[in-house]
Amino acid sequence: MKLDRSALATGSRKAPTGITGFDEISGGGLPRGRTTLLIGGPGSGKTIFSLQFLVNGARHFREPGIFVAFEETSKRVAANAASFDWQLAQLQRSKLLFVDAQPTPDLVQSGDFDLCGMLAGLGVQAREMKARRIVFDALDIVLALLPDLAARRREIYRLHEWLLAHELTCVITLKAGVEEPNSITQQPYGFMQFMVDCSVILNHSVVLGVSQRNLRVQKYRGSSFDENESPFVIGSGGLDVAIVRLLGGIDADVTRERVTSGVKRLDTMLGGGYYRAACVLITGFPGTAKTTLSGAFAEAACRRGERTLFVSFDSDGTEVVRNLASVGIELDRHLKSGLLRIMSARNISGSAEMCLVRIKALAQAHKARCLVIDPVSALSKSGNELTAYGVAERLIDWSKVDRITLVCTSLLNEISGQAEGDASLHISSLADTWIHLNYLVQAGERNRGMSIIKSRGTAHSNQVRELILSDAGVTLADIFTAGGEVLMGTMRWEKEGAERVAHEVAEVAGKLKRVTLDAQQAELEVRLKAVQTELIAKQVEKTLLARTTASRKAEILRGRVRMRELRGADAAAPRRK
Amino acid sequence: MSARIKFKFRLFVAAGTVNSSQAMVNLHAICRAHLAGRHDIEVVDVFREPQRALAEGIRMTPTLLKLAPGPVKRIVGTLAQTERVLETLGLEAGAA
Numbered sequence: 001m002k003l004d005r006s007a008l009a010t011g012s013r014k015a016p017t018g019i020t021g022f023d024e025i026s027g028g029g030l031p032r033g034r035t036t037l038l039i040g041g042p043g044s045g046k047t048i049f050s051l052q053f054l055v056n057g058a059r060h061f062r063e064p065g066i067f068v069a070f071e072e073t074s075k076r077v078a079a080n081a082a083s084f085d086w087q088l089a090q091l092q093r094s095k096l097l098f099v100d101a102q103p104t105p106d107l108v109q110s111g112d113f114d115l116c117g118m119l120a121g122l123g124v125q126a127r128e129m130k131a132r133r134i135v136f137d138a139l140d141i142v143l144a145l146l147p148d149l150a151a152r153r154r155e156i157y158r159l160h161e162w163l164l165a166h167e168l169t170c171v172i173t174l175k176a177g178v179e180e181p182n183s184i185t186q187q188p189y190g191f192m193q194f195m196v197d198c199s200v201i202l203n204h205s206v207v208l209g210v211s212q213r214n215l216r217v218q219k220y221r222g223s224s225f226d227e228n229e230s231p232f233v234i235g236s237g238g239l240d241v242a243i244v245r246l247l248g249g250i251d252a253d254v255t256r257e258r259v260t261s262g263v264k265r266l267d268t269m270l271g272g273g274y275y276r277a278a279c280v281l282i283t284g285f286p287g288t289a290k291t292t293l294s295g296a297f298a299e300a301a302c303r304r305g306e307r308t309l310f311v312s313f314d315s316d317g318t319e320v321v322r323n324l325a326s327v328g329i330e331l332d333r334h335l336k337s338g339l340l341r342i343m344s345a346r347n348i349s350g351s352a353e354m355c356l357v358r359i360k361a362l363a364q365a366h367k368a369r370c371l372v373i374d375p376v377s378a379l380s381k382s383g384n385e386l387t388a389y390g391v392a393e394r395l396i397d398w399s400k401v402d403r404i405t406l407v408c409t410s411l412l413n414e415i416s417g418q419a420e421g422d423a424s425l426h427i428s429s430l431a432d433t434w435i436h437l438n439y440l441v442q443a444g445e446r447n448r449g450m451s452i453i454k455s456r457g458t459a460h461s462n463q464v465r466e467l468i469l470s471d472a473g474v475t476l477a478d479i480f481t482a483g484g485e486v487l488m489g490t491m492r493w494e495k496e497g498a499e500r501v502a503h504e505v506a507e508v509a510g511k512l513k514r515v516t517l518d519a520q521q522a523e524l525e526v527r528l529k530a531v532q533t534e535l536i537a538k539q540v541e542k543t544l545l546a547r548t549t550a551s552r553k554a555e556i557l558r559g560r561v562r563m564r565e566l567r568g569a570d571a572a573a574p575r576r577k
Numbered sequence: 578m579s580a581r582i583k584f585k586f587r588l589f590v591a592a593g594t595v596n597s598s599q600a601m602v603n604l605h606a607i608c609r610a611h612l613a614g615r616h617d618i619e620v621v622d623v624f625r626e627p628q629r630a631l632a633e634g635i636r637m638t639p640t641l642l643k644l645a646p647g648p649v650k651r652i653v654g655t656l657a658q659t660e661r662v663l664e665t666l667g668l669e670a671g672a673a
Contacts, residue, residue: 101636104651108665111599111655116591117638120623121631142637145653 014223015063015133015169018056019049021241025226026217031197034221035163035170040202045213045234046173047077048084049202050135052238053171055086057133058095063169065133066097066126068118070141074098077137084238097129103145112147115155119162126166134168140175153191160195172196197221203229212351212387215241231353231387240357242394259304259370259405262296262329265476266435269452269461274433277403278456279396281376281428283410284437288448289467289474290409293435294372295324295331296474297407301370302334309368310342311359313378317342328473341366345378352379352391360398369404376408376427392427432456437467440488447488450476466492584608584616584666585645589630591638592622596655600639603656611668 014028023029030036030053040046054065069077078088078098088096101118126134136159146152163170174192193199198221203214214229232241258273261280267273274280280297282290291314301308310331312320320342321331334340343362345355356379363371376395380388399406410427428434433455440447448467452460465476466488480487480495487495588604590597601620608616623630623638633642643650643666656662 100634106651108650108652108661109654110652110661110665111603111657112596113637113639113654114591114594114596115637116594116597117589117623117630117635117640120591120627121635124627124631145637 015057016061017049017053018060019052019239019241020237021230021232021243022215022239024243025215025230025241026198026220027223027225030169030171031221031223032169033167034197035160035172035195037192037196037199038171038173038202039176039199039218040173041176041204044202044204045232045239046175046202047072047137048081048234049200049239050137050171050173051077051081052084052086054096054133054135055081055088055091055238058091059086063132064095064097064129065135066099066122066129066131068099068101068122068134068136069138070101070103070136071138073102074100083236085236086238094129097125097131099125101142103142109145112151113145114151115142115158119158123162123166126168132169134163134170136170136172138175139172156192156195176201193219198223210351212353215239231351231390233351233353233357235357235361242353242356242390255403260297260300261293262298262300263293263474263476265465266293266450269463269465269476270433270455271459274405274407275457276405277400278405278432279399279430280405280407280433280435281410281431282407282435282437283428285439286411288437288439289469290411290437291320291374292324292327292329292469292474293437293450293467294374294407294409295320295329298340298370298372299324299329299331299334301405302331302337302339305339306369307367308334308340308370308372309359309363309366310340310372310374311345311362312342312374313345314374316344320344326471327469328471341368352388355379356391356395356398359395363402363404371399371404371406373406373408375411377410393430396427396430428453433458440486442486442488443491445489445491447492449479449486449488582615582646584612584643585619586616587619587621587633587642587644589621589623589633589635589638589640589642592624594638597639599655599657600641603659603662604641607656607659607662611663 013032014026014030015032016023016029017026038046038049051067054067057063057065067074067077072080078092081088092098099122122134125131143152143155146155172192199218201216201218203216205212205214213232213234215232216229217225217227226243230241230243232239234240255276257276258267259276260267260273261270274297282293284290291312295310298308298310310317310320315323317335321335324331331340331342335342341362343359345358359371359373362368373395376392379391396406408427408431431454434453436451436453438449438451440449448469449464450467451464452462454460464479464486466479468475468477477492480492586604586608588600590601604618608618621629623635637653639653639655641652641656643652646667650665652662652665
């Protein structure tokens with residue numbers, strides 16, 4: 001599994017194929033100046049692989065090449081390849097030569113023969129165009145004409161010698177039985193293994209009606225390589241080999257930037273929204289408003305002016321627009337302005353890998369910054385269970401590297417029960433934020449509940465909220481928990497009403513109490529005033545009393561003196577002892 | 578078929594290989610037996626004249642081209658199966 005980095009660095013030992021993913025698997029390409037055996041059943045992509053190797057060599061690595069066609073005529077090969085964006089016609093003048101070597105139907109054979117004629121001709125052509133690469137497509141066709149094994153062996157040796165002498169990087173394709181792609185190791189072509197330094201097996205199988213293509217490097221002399229089977233698809237650019245990011249891959253840039261979920265209270269619950277380039281998973285049973293929630297996100301993204309791609313596996317684009325418009329999510333104008341693109345993938349049948357490639361291509365063509373996949377669980381439709389996980393993983397990897405904010409919904413199976421999670425995709429463990437939608441059936445009602453199961457790197461609320469859809473859009477409401485019971489919908493409404501009444505009553509009671517208290521306070525204040533006044537009166541009275549006493553004393557004294565004067569008594573008053 | 582018609586052959590060989598030597602021997606033997614005095618054989622070595630082999634689209638050696646009388650016929654191999662060769666060339670096995 002470990003990638004030979006040194007081999008990558010010294011690329012001269014390898015001839016890059018330019019095939020997405022394959023150069024990573026093989027640590028840089030095919031062995032330079034050596035022969036590679038490409039084995040596969042009919043329709044497994046051998047011709048495309050080998051032709052792409054030549055085309056890329058000619059276009060990107062300045063290595064002209066020769067394609068020797070034993071099976072199909074070169075015209076047909078070229079016509080078939082016209083559907084790829086390879087600009088074959090341009091290359092064909094000087095950098096890519098097709099040589100027809102099909103045995104003609106009217107060919108009469110008598111006795112043994114050899115390939116000297118062909119090799120002599122090819123030698124001249126290779127020199128003329130300075131060819132560095134050569135492909136022998138379907139060599140088994142011509143080998144089958146040879147009368148015996150010894151003759152075949154002899155011609156293989158001859159070819160080998162010739163290739164070594166001309167120092168060409170060679171790809172030989174051979175058909176192998178569909179049943180056992182490994183049968184090549186047995187006779188009659190088993191001996192070919194000696195001359196090749198690398199062999200690659202292409203496999204095309206149908207699992208539960210879904211086509212799956214795989215590629216595996218069987219051997220690679222002098223180089224380490226990824227030994228596992230890698231799924232691949234044949235897209236508009238040719239082969240596209242899916243690889244999970246290998247060791248040494250560049251980590252995606254991480255950002256703290258937040259983008260809104262389109263629902264205000266959800267943003268609050270998440271502490272500001274989703275992270276840019278995060279993968280958000282919304283799980284729930286059918287009808288729990290997964291699409292609505294992802295639609296809200298898409299609309300918000302468009303409103304920010306970000307190009308958005310909405311992939312719907314459930315319904316047509318127009319249906320999505322109509323349905324979301326009913327809850328106040330207006331996608332129509334964004335669709336018209338070109339910001340939003342809705343891709344209906346309902347009719348796509350094919351491997352999960354193929355879906356991913358299409359979504360990728362579309363997202364790249366649209367320059368999407370936000371991507372909604374509704375539901376991503378459609379990838380694991382029948383026949384894709386085995387591969388879907390890898391696809392989901394690569395989907396997330398890719399969106400992170402391309403800095404696309406990804407919102408995917410995942411349908412939970414009713415049968416799978418209340419378990420929160422998606423067993424088939426395991427995407428929940430890869431997702432950064434996981435929002436779960438659920439029904440609560442209670443008092444004859446079905447209400448939607450929403451909770452955040454996880455959200456990496458953001459604080460998030462642990463509360464279950466009720467999700468309410470209305471003309472005005474999506475809103476979240478607090479739910480009531482009373483006596484260990486969760487209340488939603490009408491019961492919440494009733495509870496809210498009851499609470500409101502109770503609140504009013506309490507308010508009135510409070511007012512009343514306040515008035516009473518005011519009155520009591522006033523009364524006390526009055527009483528306090530009266531007492532204070534009384535106190536002052538008493539004080540005045542006291543002063544008055546003191547004064548009258550003093551004046552009376554003086555009066556008495558004065559009276560006595562006067563009396564004495566009047567009586568003519570002694571002037572001196574008697575002294576006390 | 579008139580016995581006077583002249584047969585024109587071109588044999589592409591890879592000099593030095595067993596198959597090609599055998600083809601040459603076989604062709605001469607057939608001509609001696611069936612086309613005495615009315616045949617013309619040109620031998621082209623693909624190693625020395627690869628351009629001619631290319632022009633004729635020769636992939637396997639030895640390849641025998643019967644250029645005249647028409648139509649042109651092409652036989653690949655050592656020409657070991659005389660019956661088959663004669664049949665392809667339009668010659669009856671017994672005819673002289």
